[in-house]
């Protein structure tokens with residue numbers, strides 16, 4: 351059994367060596383225990399501007415288990431994961447962050463769950479104590495709202511997961527450009543299992559997910575996975591329409607009774623109300639139209655400039 355490990359890296363020069371050391375020690379112990387037969391560690395350099403790529407060159411030069419993919423620029427966390435998983439040559443693949451917040455030591459447990467029959471094993475954090483107040487509240491709200499809108503998400507699961515070969519092959523058939531992996535995998539079917547862990551502090555460096563990226567990631571997740579906001583537009587529009595009919599009848603009746611008083615409020619308030627609602631949902635519509643636009647262009651999800659240590663025919667481009 352060969353295991354692939356996929357690690358997206360964006361300006362992670364401070365952690366590269368440590369994550370390699372931790373993983374290599376762990377993998378060698380798994381090989382000794384015959385839990386795995388062989389392994390490969392695939393680093394994806396997502397257009398880093400620091401010393402990440404040269405560190406990868408150095409490590410890959412000394413150890414053939416280490417492979418690297420280098421993008422032509424910064425395409426983002428999800429495209430980096432996608433590229434790594436497309437290149438994974440193992441019977442199982444695990445993806446994890448470069449900063450050691452996801453402790454690699456639970457991979458053994460994940461492998462056992464996979465051997466017990468699960469095709470997807472989700473790493474789920476047991477709490478959010480390591481996060482700041484703001485991230486904790488917004489992240490929890492995000493999972494709750496997504497669930498309410500009917501998106502199948504695993505609560506408190508990020509991108510630390512193990513995939514069997516059948517799940518990896520299925521993943522390659524998803525052609526979408528807008529990618530929200532933690533929504534894609536639960537939508538695939540397959541038997542799944544969960545392994546919980548305690549999320550650590552970032553080993554070194556700073557987060558590569560500033561607020562702006564977090565917000566666009568959340569919008570991405572919603573608009574890629576549910577039409578609920580569009581349906582909400584219809585429901586609200588319908589309620590408004592019904593209310594307008596009642597109000598219209600009432601106005602007509604009042605007029606027929608001769609009691610009509612020329613009113614400013616009754617004219618101006620609906621204008622505000624309907625204007626606001628219309629603008630809001632034109633916004634929602636544009637979000638989806640924009641998405642269609644991006645999908646129709648069918649741009650590559652990532653562009654590779656260089657690969658290191660891969661076999662000749664390993665990995666395909668989407």
Ligand code: UDP
Nearest residue numbers: 358359360396426427430447448557558559
């Ligand atoms: N990452 C990436 N491209 C990006 C942003 C992040 O490949 O544009 C990687 C990053 O190097 C790390 C992982 O995605 O391995 C998660 O990022 P980070 O740890 O900064 O996010 P946080 O844990 O703070 O949410």
Ligand code: MG
Nearest residue numbers: 447449451552
């Ligand atoms: Mg992190």
